[in-house]
Amino acid sequence: MKKIYLLPLIFLILLVALLYRGFSLDSRNVPSPFIGKPAPAFDLPRLYQENKRISTEKMKGQVWLLNVFASWCVSCRAEHKVLTRFIREHKVPTIGLNYKDYGTKEYGKDVLSWLGQLGNPYTYVAVDTEGRTGIDWGVYGVPESFVVDKKGIIRYKFTGPVTQKAVNEILVPLVVKLRKEPA
Amino acid sequence: MTYSLKVLLLSLLMTFSVAVRAGSIETYSFDTPEKSAIYKRLIEELRCLVCQNQNIAGSNAELAKDLRRQTYEMVSKGATRDEVVDYMVTRYGDFVLYRPPFKLKTVLLWVGPPLFLLISLIFLVNYLRKKPQVAEVTLDKTQRDSVRDLLK
Numbered sequence: 573m574k575k576i577y578l579l580p581l582i583f584l585i586l587l588v589a590l591l592y593r594g595f596s597l598d599s600r601n602v603p604s605p606f607i608g609k610p611a612p613a614f615d616l617p618r619l620y621q622e623n624k625r626i627s628t629e630k631m632k633g634q635v636w637l638l639n640v641f642a643s644w645c646v647s648c649r650a651e652h653k654v655l656t657r658f659i660r661e662h663k664v665p666t667i668g669l670n671y672k673d674y675g676t677k678e679y680g681k682d683v684l685s686w687l688g689q690l691g692n693p694y695t696y697v698a699v700d701t702e703g704r705t706g707i708d709w710g711v712y713g714v715p716e717s718f719v720v721d722k723k724g725i726i727r728y729k730f731t732g733p734v735t736q737k738a739v740n741e742i743l744v745p746l747v748v749k750l751r752k753e754p755a
Numbered sequence: 756m757t758y759s760l761k762v763l764l765l766s767l768l769m770t771f772s773v774a775v776r777a778g779s780i781e782t783y784s785f786d787t788p789e790k791s792a793i794y795k796r797l798i799e800e801l802r803c804l805v806c807q808n809q810n811i812a813g814s815n816a817e818l819a820k821d822l823r824r825q826t827y828e829m830v831s832k833g834a835t836r837d838e839v840v841d842y843m844v845t846r847y848g849d850f851v852l853y854r855p856p857f858k859l860k861t862v863l864l865w866v867g868p869p870l871f872l873l874i875s876l877i878f879l880v881n882y883l884r885k886k887p888q889v890a891e892v893t894l895d896k897t898q899r900d901s902v903r904d905l906l907k
Contacts (some may be wrong), residue, residue: 605848672817695897702820710846712818 619697633643642673643686651733656693668694675701722755
């Protein structure tokens with residue numbers, strides 16, 4: 573019996589395994605090269621108080637969350653309730669980065685009524701009309717959420733709407749752990 | 756014009772029309788032709804992350820526009836190709852490059868296809884060599900006569 577005839581079969585099985593893995597990966601979930609790196613600094617005008625500004629500098633010494641959102645983003649509406657509960661229950665200081673929304677030609681002041689209607693869970697809302705800060709943070713789809721530690725290092729990035737499962741299994745344990753770390 | 760010449764011309768036309776279509780929308784001007792060349796090369800090399808199978812030169816997505824603007828601003832301030840690539844890779848990972856760098860994670864990507872070709876060639880050569888020679892058949896006189904009769 574020549575075993576050589578088994579080779580194509582083995583090869584086929586390997587190929588199928590490879591393709592199966594390839595196609596079941598979510599190609600939109602690009603791993604962030606930012607994890608473990610310092611959060612890019614910004615200093616942006618605040619929504620509601622445009623003469624005041626909010627910067628990453630100001631958040632140093634605490635574990636905080638950056639949530640990229642926009643009134644035109646459908647998934648942001650989807651995560652809003654879950655996110656709000658997480659921020660309030662665990663008292664997480666949060667900057668909502670209003671991405672290419674407030675002050676743009678298309679959306680003007682839509683975000684004000686959006687937050688008015690759904691509630692504003694953010695400690696600060698930073699306005700990034702042109703999306704420059706977004707680019708600096710490697711944002712490629714909204715919503716995105718970043719967990720930053722006391723030293724200003726990005727420790728986690730969540731792409732897409734935050735789910736209750738992600739809050740329970742990832743975000744809460746992470747925030748608890750990071751709060752124990754020295755500043 | 757012969758038929759095959761027409762086909763050839765048509766396929767050539769189709770090839771070039773793709774290149775024309777891939778032009779970007781806005782036109783940025785640079786103070787030196789070198790900068791302009793760096794910009795053009797970069798937007799061909801960088802991937803649009805929301806429309807993953809396009810580069811940022813060919814995409815009209817918002818993110819692609821922003822990345823073009825970012826590239827333009829950096830290049831016009833004198834950034835080199837490598838500096839812009841570094842900036843993008845730090846933020847979006849190797850995935851943002853259409854030509855990924857050669858490293859441990861991408862070894863299979865680079866080495867895989869030539870390796871596959873090599874293995875296939877070895878198999879092919881072996882197969883052809885091993886192919887049994889057709890044994891010579893010797894016929895006796897009666898058999899030869901019957902063949903001749905058949906061929907008549």
